[in-house]
Amino acid sequence: MTPRLPPLDPAVAEIRLALRRALGSGESAVARRSDVPLALVALSGGADSLALAAAAAHEARAGGHRFGAEVVDHGLQEGSADVAERAAGQARALGLDPVLVRPVDVDAADPDGPEAAARRARYAALEAAADETGAAAILTAHTRDDQAEQVLLGLSRGSGTRSIAGIPPRRGRILRPLLGVPRSSTEAACAAQGLDPWTDPQNADPAFARVRARISVLPVLERELGPGAAAALARSAEQAREDADALDGMVDECIEELVEFAEAGIAVLIPALAANPAAIRHRVIRRVARDEFGALLSRTHTLEIDRLITEWRGQGPLTVPGATVVRAGERLVFTAATPFEREQESHGRVPPRR
Incomplete structure (x- = not known):
């Protein structure tokens, strides 16, 4: 008699399905590459990226894709090198290969602020790692909550449709499979799989606008306007992106016809x-x-x-x-x-x- 497998935790299943859909997209950078393409998970050790890494490891065991990870050490907090090595160890324990750790220099004098400087340094390191390893895609673990926060920040800037279109699901070889997945699911998936995520203290620092949106603004919207405000903001981002893409296409045609030297x-x-x-x-x-x-x-x-x-x-x-x-x-x-x-x-x- 075949033993009955334990039921799959819903949060784990949700993340695996989201990853599978991203990888199977007809326009996916992964789908167009070699028979067994490599994708790198951008891993911080937090719940979001750790849950994504675990889903990637499961997909690797199922065949069809290879998954590695890169951990970027921004060097902005004391002990950041230890945090990076811990995350790398978790990736190796999951079976991801290769696993890279890359320290970066963040320009403290960047006029756009430390968040923007760290983001630029991080993506430059991820792209360099993909070049070195021949990876077809880089997977980041932005969630639906991140998307909602981004829309709120865009609204506060008042800078148009593209600004409230939020985080794109793909840009070049950057894929973001979890934009439709709430942060609560990544946390639940880690708990269900016995994974111990790292909690970044900067994620609770109100000095950052994104953190204020997360801990002050979104909870008020959920409480005063009803549950589902974050999901509604994420849906608005999808619609705004569709509109912005269509308008940009029309602008391309106009420029070809109307602009001359x-x-x-x-x-x-x-x-x-x-x-x-x-x-x-x-x-x-x-x-x-x-x-x-x-x-x-x-x-x-x-x-x-x-x-x-x-x-x-x-x-x-x-x-x-x-x-x-x-x-x-x-x-x-x-x-x-x-x-x-x-x-x-x-x-x-x-x-x-x-």
Whole structure:
């Protein structure tokens, strides 16, 4: 008589299924590679990445994929090297191979702050490890709760559809299988499998905006608006991403048709651009400024430029970050700002001129 297997814990099953679906996607970077491709789990030792590592180990035993892990030591906390080695030991015990530990230098003076600097250093290390090992994919363990936090942060910045589209499920060879899985499931999966996750003290430090969203804002939404607020925010991110992707595709087509090189810079054909809705016009303006001049325009700057198209009354050129914009007949002409103009703009001394 065949012995009956114990029932599979629902949280463990949920994470395994999420990973299987990500790996089996027709557009997955993993699915397009060799017969037995390698994927690296970005492992911190916390509950989310440890649960993902355990699911990866199960999939490896089932065949079809190989899984390794990389642990990035940011060196920002005392004892971080010990934490990294502990996580690496857990990955090896699960059967992942290869398991890499990589210390990185985080620029403490980064103008975007320590979180952004650590994120850039981490992803650079993960990409380098994938290059070295020939990995087809890098798996990160962002959960539905992370997605909800990201949407809240995007809403607070007020920077448009792309900002509230949240964390993308894939970008290049980065795959995020757990974006539909709540953090409670990763914690439950670790408990069910006897895994001992590390608790990062920075995850409770209210000095970080993301932590404040996690421990102060989301619980209030769940309590005051009803359970499911985090899931609703994550669904909103999916819909916003679909809309943003569609609009970006339309902008690509517009730029091919409307943008041409001018003697001193880039010109956009005004009559054809004016026939488009504001969402397209504004995206074309921002894309030209970003791609050609490295300028990240605020909404105020974008609207001022748009008035050269829709409310033309002979107003003079506008100086915006990185560029000067002027209407010349039927063309909107962008030219690179002079060093003096850039310096004045950086000090807020050159507002848009009307």
